Structure formats: structure tokens, C-alpha cells
Amino acid sequence: MADNVQTGDPVANDMLFEWLLRRGDTALVLGHRVSEWCGHSPVLEEDIALANIALDLIGQARLWLSLAGEVEGKGRGENELAYLRDAWDFRNVLLTEQPNGDFGKTLMRQFLIDAYQVPLMEALKTSRDNRIAAIAAKTAKEVAYHLDRSADLVIRLGDGTAESHRRMQEALDALWSYTGEMFASDAVDAAMAEAGLAPDPAGLKLLWQETVNAVLDEATLTKPDSDFAHLGGVNGRHSEHLGHLLAEMQFLQRAYPGATW
Amino acid sequence: MKKEWPLWEVFIRGQHGLNHRHVGSLHAPDAEMAIKNARDVYTRRKEGVSIWVVPSAQITASDPGAKDALFEPSMDKIYRHPSFYDIPDEVGKM
Numbered sequence: 001m002a003d004n005v006q007t008g009d010p011v012a013n014d015m016l017f018e019w020l021l022r023r024g025d026t027a028l029v030l031g032h033r034v035s036e037w038c039g040h041s042p043v044l045e046e047d048i049a050l051a052n053i054a055l056d057l058i059g060q061a062r063l064w065l066s067l068a069g070e071v072e073g074k075g076r077g078e079n080e081l082a083y084l085r086d087a088w089d090f091r092n093v094l095l096t097e098q099p100n101g102d103f104g105k106t107l108m109r110q111f112l113i114d115a116y117q118v119p120l121m122e123a124l125k126t127s128r129d130n131r132i133a134a135i136a137a138k139t140a141k142e143v144a145y146h147l148d149r150s151a152d153l154v155i156r157l158g159d160g161t162a163e164s165h166r167r168m169q170e171a172l173d174a175l176w177s178y179t180g181e182m183f184a185s186d187a188v189d190a191a192m193a194e195a196g197l198a199p200d201p202a203g204l205k206l207l208w209q210e211t212v213n214a215v216l217d218e219a220t221l222t223k224p225d226s227d228f229a230h231l232g233g234v235n236g237r238h239s240e241h242l243g244h245l246l247a248e249m250q251f252l253q254r255a256y257p258g259a260t261w
Numbered sequence: 262m263k264k265e266w267p268l269w270e271v272f273i274r275g276q277h278g279l280n281h282r283h284v285g286s287l288h289a290p291d292a293e294m295a296i297k298n299a300r301d302v303y304t305r306r307k308e309g310v311s312i313w314v315v316p317s318a319q320i321t322a323s324d325p326g327a328k329d330a331l332f333e334p335s336m337d338k339i340y341r342h343p344s345f346y347d348i349p350d351e352v353g354k355m
Contacts, residue, residue, distance in 0.1 A: 043266070045287050049301035149297055156290075 011195040017072045018091065018188045019198065021081070022234050024064030025092035028082055029242070030113060031057030032249050033100055042103055049149065053110070056142040063135045083253035087242045094233035095178035097242040101171065104157055104164065108171035111154045111215065114147035116182045119207040123199040132197060151215045158219025169221050180229020183208070268317040269295040271302075273309035281313050289314075 035054035041047035065078040095113060100106045121143055124136030157164040183205040185193075192198040216223055232238070252259060266288040272281035284303050289295035295314040304312070323331060335341070 043288065045289065045298040045302055048305075049298065052301050052305060145300075152293075152297070156294075 011191050011197060013071055013073070015188050015191045016197070017068055019192050020064050020068035020071060021091040022093075022188075024061045024068055024078075024081070025090045026096050026113075027057045027064060028061035029090065029092040029245065030096040030110075031055075031061055032245060033096065033098075034106070034110070036100055037103075037106065046103075050106075053146055053149075056146070060135070060139050060142065063138070067131055067135065079253070083250045087238050087246055088236040090236065090238060090242060090246075091234050092238075092242075093178070093181045094230050094239055095175065095181065097233070097239060097245060098175060098178060099241055101174070102167060104167040105171035105174065107150055107153050107157065108168060109175055110146065111150035112175060112179050112212070113182075114143055114150050115211040115215075116204065116208050117143040118147050118211070119204045120199070120201070123204070127198060128196040147211070151211070154215055154221075155219045158216070158221045165220065168219065172216070172221055173224055176224040176226065177228050177230050180227065181231050181233055184229065184231055184234075186234070266290045269299075269314045270317050270320060271295075271299045272313040272315070273299075273303055274311035274313075275309055277310060281311065284308070286317060292316075 031054045034050055034057065037047065037050045038054070039047065041050055061082065062078050065081045069076045069078060069081055093113075095109060098105075098109060100109075118140070121136045121140040125133055125140060127133045127136065154168065158168040159165070183201050185200050185202045189198070189201055193200040213223070230239075267290075268286050269289055269292075270286050271284050273284045274281045287295065287298050287302055289298045292314055296312055299312045299314055303309070
């Protein structure tokens, strides 16, 4: 346990807290979005697969948010952080809160994030904070399967019928400007990287591009020729979509505080 | 063209050393997707360490109408059961 980061070193607690919220909220918001498909997927097998993925993501969110609450040290646990914060306190990347759209758009969003989560978790396995390394070791196996599945389906649908190809290209075009945020480093990322706790996200971009280029190529999809990126999610500036998502996700705890079953 | 994906029979090996057992069936466009779907549908609770899928169309089944001729004759052949022998413990599972 000697490597655990304790108060005062080597990264300020509030920085670490911010960084953990980014991990937890990204998993939580994406998990909730994917769970919205439950009972609505095009076929039974996909319905179960998506529900599995949503549950994996919510499980990951629990681990990150529990640790965030512990680091914050103000008595907030995973539940308080998930259900009792407002939109401006959420630190997920904007890509995760984008509406599901059709099945193709959901899959494209999943693929673009999976291709980022895989190298991130791989790098986090060697974090100097062994609590982070432990969560990453568990998460890495889950996201590896998510990527395997989403990449496969993006290829099949991209290189499928004329209609499936059109829908996948539209999804890619619509979501592309939300991918840049994953690699936009700020002071929190720099401090984490400096302390050997997490990789600089900018450094993951090459690995992400390798995966994305190969899959889009095989899927016969065209990568949009633009570097424009919507930013702000990880700093609490969200699109209007997040508020609606939270209204549904948090309703029960807001209306019946402390309710359990 | 048929719109529905073909049906696959799914076999799961519960643990090393045991046989694959038939657990059910599902739809998938091809074998690779059938494995993925089987993983998601049938191994959510750690049910297995290995998956086989077989196109349902490739299964040849015995004729249910012929079951008397096929199975009835073995009913009274109790001497075919190894219940008249003591099986040494070292033999293990039969």
C-alpha cells in the first residue's frame, strides 16, 4: 500500500478527485445511455448484449465514484455522487451524453469511446496509485470485449447494405466533433501524468487513431476531414442532453431521498 | 431472401474436464457473431469456459415417431447397466 497517494502528495486531492470524476461520470453517463436500449433493441441477442455492456459500465462507474468519494473525504459515496449532483458537477466527456439515435449511432458512439478506453485502461494498469491500477486491471478486460464487439458491428454495418452504410456514415459524421475532447489535456491531466498516476490523454491519440483508422477503413466509412472539437464536458459545461438524462436517472432519489429496496 | 438470421445451437463447457452441453439456441448472421451472442446470452453468470455453436440446420435428429422402435427395446435390458459390479474408487467418474 506504500504507493497509495495520501493527502499532500504527489497530486493534490482535489486534482485527483476531479480526475476520478471524469472516469466515473464517463462510465456512468454512457452506461445510462446504453441502458436506454433495454427492451428496445432490434433483436433479442443485441438487447441482452447491450444490457450487459451497460451493466459493465455502471459497475465501472461505481468503482471510480466510490474511490472519488473516498479521496474527497467529505462523506460522499458512489450514490451521493451519482444521484445528488447537478449537470454542471458532472465531468463526463460530451460524447457519452449524446442521444442514442438509431442503433448505428449508438454503436458508433460506443466504438469511438471503446477505442479510447482500451489504451487508457491498459496504461492505467501501471498507475503508481494501486487503487487506480486495480480498477484498471478489472476494467481493461471488460472494455476489451466491448471494443471487440463494437468494432465488429461497425465493420459489418459500414460494409453492409446501402442503408446500413449510410446510417453508419451519418453517425460518424454527427459524432466526430465530440471525439477530440477525449485527448484535450488540461492541468488536471498534466498533474496526474507528472505524478505517474495516469497517462497524458494526448498521448493516447495515436493508439486511438490506429484502431479507428483500421476499423473505419474496413467498414468502408470515410473519416470526416475536420479537427474541430466540442470541449467542456470534463469541466462541467454540458450539452442540454445531460440535464434530461439526469432527470430520468436521478428522479427516484430526488423524489424519495434515501429510498432503498 | 429470408430476413431472419439463421438459428444456431449453443453448447457450453461448464468447467475444464466436463463435456460441452447443449444450453439453447439463438439467432446470428454467422458463426463469429453466434459465438459473441452466445457469450452475452448464455455466459452472463460464469456458466462456462468454452462455447461451441453449430448451425441448427446441420443437426440431424432422430424421428420422434420412431421412438418406440429406437428406445423401447433397451428398457428391459437391465444387464446392460453396470449395477452388478463393484466399481473401484480409482476408476473415477464413469
